[in-house]
Amino acid sequence: MNSDLGKFASEAADLLGTRGFTCDPELLDPWLTDWRGRYHGKAVGLASPVSTSEVAAIVELCGVHGIPIVPQGGNSGMSGGATPDSSGDALILSLRRMNGVRQLDTSAMQVTCDAGVVLQTLHEAAAKHRLRFPLTLGGKGSATIGGLISTNAGGTQVLRHGTMRAQVLGLEAVMADGSVLDTLTPLKKDNRGFDLKQLLIGSEGTLGIVTAATLRLLPETSDRLVIWAGLPSLQHARRLLLHCDKIAGDALEGFEVMPAHCLTAVLDHLPDARSPLAQQHEWNVLIELVAAGNGEDLQALAENMLTEASEQEFLDDAVISANEAQADTFWLLRDSISAAERAIGPAMQHDISVPVAKMPDFVETSSPQIEKRFPGTQVAAFGHLGDGNVHFHVLAPKGAKRGEWELAEGKDISAFVHDLVTQWGGSISAEHGIGQMKRDELGRLGDPAALAIMRSVKQALDPRGLLNPGKLVPLAKTDVTA
Amino acid sequence: MNSDLGKFASEAADLLGTRGFTCDPELLDPWLTDWRGRYHGKAVGLASPVSTSEVAAIVELCGVHGIPIVPQGGNSGMSGGATPDSSGDALILSLRRMNGVRQLDTSAMQVTCDAGVVLQTLHEAAAKHRLRFPLTLGGKGSATIGGLISTNAGGTQVLRHGTMRAQVLGLEAVMADGSVLDTLTPLKKDNRGFDLKQLLIGSEGTLGIVTAATLRLLPETSDRLVIWAGLPSLQHARRLLLHCDKIAGDALEGFEVMPAHCLTAVLDHLPDARSPLAQQHEWNVLIELVAAGNGEDLQALAENMLTEASEQEFLDDAVISANEAQADTFWLLRDSISAAERAIGPAMQHDISVPVAKMPDFVETSSPQIEKRFPGTQVAAFGHLGDGNVHFHVLAPKGAKRGEWELAEGKDISAFVHDLVTQWGGSISAEHGIGQMKRDELGRLGDPAALAIMRSVKQALDPRGLLNPGKLVPLAKTDVTA
Numbered sequence A, B: 001m002n003s004d005l006g007k008f009a010s011e012a013a014d015l016l017g018t019r020g021f022t023c024d025p026e027l028l029d030p031w032l033t034d035w036r037g038r039y040h041g042k043a044v045g046l047a048s049p050v051s052t053s054e055v056a057a058i059v060e061l062c063g064v065h066g067i068p069i070v071p072q073g074g075n076s077g078m079s080g081g082a083t084p085d086s087s088g089d090a091l092i093l094s095l096r097r098m099n100g101v102r103q104l105d106t107s108a109m110q111v112t113c114d115a116g117v118v119l120q121t122l123h124e125a126a127a128k129h130r131l132r133f134p135l136t137l138g139g140k141g142s143a144t145i146g147g148l149i150s151t152n153a154g155g156t157q158v159l160r161h162g163t164m165r166a167q168v169l170g171l172e173a174v175m176a177d178g179s180v181l182d183t184l185t186p187l188k189k190d191n192r193g194f195d196l197k198q199l200l201i202g203s204e205g206t207l208g209i210v211t212a213a214t215l216r217l218l219p220e221t222s223d224r225l226v227i228w229a230g231l232p233s234l235q236h237a238r239r240l241l242l243h244c245d246k247i248a249g250d251a252l253e254g255f256e257v258m259p260a261h262c263l264t265a266v267l268d269h270l271p272d273a274r275s276p277l278a279q280q281h282e283w284n285v286l287i288e289l290v291a292a293g294n295g296e297d298l299q300a301l302a303e304n305m306l307t308e309a310s311e312q313e314f315l316d317d318a319v320i321s322a323n324e325a326q327a328d329t330f331w332l333l334r335d336s337i338s339a340a341e342r343a344i345g346p347a348m349q350h351d352i353s354v355p356v357a358k359m360p361d362f363v364e365t366s367s368p369q370i371e372k373r374f375p376g377t378q379v380a381a382f383g384h385l386g387d388g389n390v391h392f393h394v395l396a397p398k399g400a401k402r403g404e405w406e407l408a409e410g411k412d413i414s415a416f417v418h419d420l421v422t423q424w425g426g427s428i429s430a431e432h433g434i435g436q437m438k439r440d441e442l443g444r445l446g447d448p449a450a451l452a453i454m455r456s457v458k459q460a461l462d463p464r465g466l467l468n469p470g471k472l473v474p475l476a477k478t479d480v481t482a
Helices: A003-020 A025-031 A052-065 A119-127 A145-150 A196-200 A234-251 A260-269 A298-311 A324-335 A337-344 A356-373 A404-423 A439-445 A448-461 A477-481 B003-020 B025-031 B052-065 B119-127 B145-150 B196-200 B234-251 B260-269 B298-311 B324-335 B337-344 B356-373 B404-423 B439-445 B448-461 B477-481
Strands: A045-047 A069-072 A091-094 A101-105 A110-114 A168-175 A180-182 A208-216 A223-231 A252-259 A283-291 A317-320 A347-353 A378-384 A389-395 B045-047 B069-072 B091-094 B101-105 B110-114 B168-175 B180-182 B208-216 B223-231 B252-259 B283-291 B317-320 B347-353 B378-384 B389-395
Touching: A003 A045, A003 A052, A025 A045, A025 A091, A052 A091, A052 A168, A052 A208, A069 A145, A069 A208, A101 A119, A110 A119, A110 A145, A119 A145, A145 A208, A168 A196, A180 A196, A180 B448, A196 B196, A196 B448, A223 A234, A223 A298, A223 A324, A234 A252, A234 A283, A234 A298, A234 A356, A252 A260, A252 A324, A260 A283, A260 A324, A260 A337, A260 A378, A283 A298, A283 A324, A298 A317, A337 A347, A337 A378, A337 A389, A347 A404, A356 A378, A356 A389, A356 A404, A389 A404, A404 A439, A448 B180, A448 B196, A448 B448, B003 B045, B003 B052, B025 B045, B025 B091, B052 B091, B052 B168, B052 B208, B069 B145, B069 B208, B101 B119, B110 B119, B110 B145, B119 B145, B145 B208, B168 B196, B180 B196, B223 B234, B223 B298, B223 B324, B234 B252, B234 B283, B234 B298, B234 B356, B252 B260, B252 B324, B260 B283, B260 B324, B260 B337, B260 B378, B283 B298, B283 B324, B298 B317, B337 B347, B337 B378, B337 B389, B347 B404, B356 B378, B356 B389, B356 B404, B389 B404, B404 B439
Parallel strands: A045 A091, A069 A091, B045 B091, B069 B091
Antiparallel strands: A101 A110, A110 A208, A168 A180, A168 A208, A223 A283, A223 A317, A252 A283, A252 A378, A347 A389, A378 A389, B101 B110, B110 B208, B168 B180, B168 B208, B223 B283, B223 B317, B252 B283, B252 B378, B347 B389, B378 B389
């Protein structure tokens, strides 16, 4: 550690105390690698402030010493957005100790909480008041509110309730100069200029550090049913989606798809799992229906919906969960796809979206193109059909060696997939963000006008480039192509 | 006109043709004054491009000559945001000739249209396909989509469907350098960096010129009922709101309040109007219920809701509209408040919001404070209680002379009201925007951190300050207080 870094570390320790700042390599180590193990970095230290004013103070101190800051929540991001680079110059600023639910207003159905509150903790806090927070995802046990906001997270309830952006009524953030933007007052209407919270949402810590948020809550659901359906094609799934949307309306909360080979992989991976349907089908759909408590008869709704769908030949077979345990079992099959795939072998994973109506055509057209271009690979497209968002994984040829194969083929495969998605008018990041993983691809494929605006805004709000450098915002074109 | 302006005018005419550009004072005149007649300006000319590329070209030309641009839609804004200043240096850039509905996708329930499409035209286009656009307001016959987006307009359906921001899935805008930002592809999920469309929404033409948008549509409603209720206080109205929200859920689309003296003024103003209820009540509430077409029995819902409300003493009396004509009559009473007030005498009008739960206390506490401070005045608070947003008008003492009174007292009254609202954690602009009317007040009362960010963003995206100068963005503090 050079003397200037030493001086910074000493001042940071004075500011935050021994629990609030450490340079201990053992304590730092878990936070230097992303949870998928793809990115590794170094850091000058780990700051763990407990209040917004402590965050502001450490940000100011970083400004004085020119120390880059990598904000970190649950460290469960998918794109390396919370992992520092290898220079060792940066400070990891963890929000995990800021984990208080500040206020929960049951009549306004709003909650204000610190950025470090874990999603599952928020779910439990809401449930105590017979309310719910309408966003969930696999990493709910570690993902924090600040991280979810900074990445505009999605999940399995977006179809009805939108992404994280739709849940945020107000937020508090520390800006690059240490000033605090406070929009926590949850006004339903407020047209006092640019909606700055929107700029912070999804900016991955590159414009400011989210320290708290006011979020909307909904009444708890009184009932739910999960349907598992088998269909001959993704086109059928799209027709079934439109049908369900029309019949079930607001009761339809989830619509997930997976191809036959994904289900097979899951059944091989989970020793006690059984296929919900007797026959194998080319595609499987998981549908979740919920009742808002107005006495809807979900069973009748589901039966009516499936009977009509069957008559109109949208599906081949379907089963309705008989109880909560079976509903959970169906979801377990869906949620185990990634783990089952990992057990088989390496894969390049892409989180992409295209306009909802185009998704079946995209998958049917692109999959053989990819499998032809990269012989031996197999495409697995699964996930949130209702959002026009699938996880589009390219599985390695049999026998490919983990690590080596990705290194040899990964970049070409991803570029090929991203080119296709862009040609279809889609997005190379639907819900996982850009981070460090896709930054250069965004620079290569992004709309030049949008990139120019992003660079201008970044330059305006973080002129010295100290907030999460190297993430999200592609460098100017000349640098990217250099 | 000096020679440089003459050169600009000549080049603009070459670019846009005689229908696309004029300096004729008679043709310019109607667009130099806002519709309320409060602001008057001058302009070097009126540009009326017919395409995005023409908008880009004229913006570039303005850049070459350093000509400020005042974008204008229906010229029905409430804050002078579309009226040029008195220098005569600026160009009015009207979007009214860009009035095409580009594409309406019935299965995706989305419409892409030019910025100059009038709101009512959009309503009619959607209705042809048994769909609806879920935002409406008094100026629907003139307000354009571009103007509604640029001011993040509200209206009477915000309670259920949100402001304009919630309707915009994508947009197209010409930036200060003439580049075109195109986010029209309506991806449901897209996390490729900052959500730039959010920055444009509500920016009142100060960051870019909205030329088109993709908007969400909803299925048409199959039925509606309007309820008129009489209550002893605004506190009762708030309790009734919570009750209706709980019982009616998504069927509740409107909840508007007005005090007794507003209803009296309306009844005096409309020769054929009658009070919906036999007795006079301190407060009146208009409730709109709609059916989404799933066979809901609105009549039963309304009766059940009102019976319970009456038993719990949330209201004194209520009547349910017997038919569409009566429903329209109830709305006419609500929509005539402003006109009725104008007929009585001058008033200072404020469009304010506070957290919904605080609104009754705010109105009850602030009204006597204002009436005491400005003897002879009377406060009229009416409108969107469900959004925490009322139109808070201070009526002049009897006999006050229109024009003179506003000039003598207006600024002090508005400052007093804005101070109160700010103390209550509210907004001095709930839905009408800032424009030129409230710019200095925003500078005086706005959060310094937020103002600093706004100035930075404005400087970054419009470094020469040519986009709608003098609107929305307060000058740096030193200039404001100078």
